[in-house]
Amino acid sequence: MPTSTVTSKGQITLPKEVRDHFHLKAGDQVEFQIDPGGRVEVRPVSSSILSLFGILHRPGTGAATVKEMDTAMGRYLAEEDKRIQKGRA
Helix, strand or coil: CCCCCCCCCCCCCCCHHHHHHHCCCCCCEEEEEECCCCCEEEEEECCCHHHHCCHHHCCCCCCCCHHHHHHHHHHHHHHHHHHHHHHHC
16 A cells, blocks of 8 residues: 655655556646545546646647537536535535
């Protein structure tokens, strides 16, 4: 089982096995979900609307299609709705 050590600043390095599993690279984000039993789930934050910011200004990168932007916006809004609903509980 992969393990990490918490630094004095509260930071950890995700083990290579975990980064490879999620196809994570530098700058990617992960989120942590704590269930009522205290178990922590780690998952990558993927394809949010934030990932599209600046896409038209990156040399060598094609523009996102309207469908890709709509899909990303829908995912982002669904995630935000879940986050807001949890705050009301």
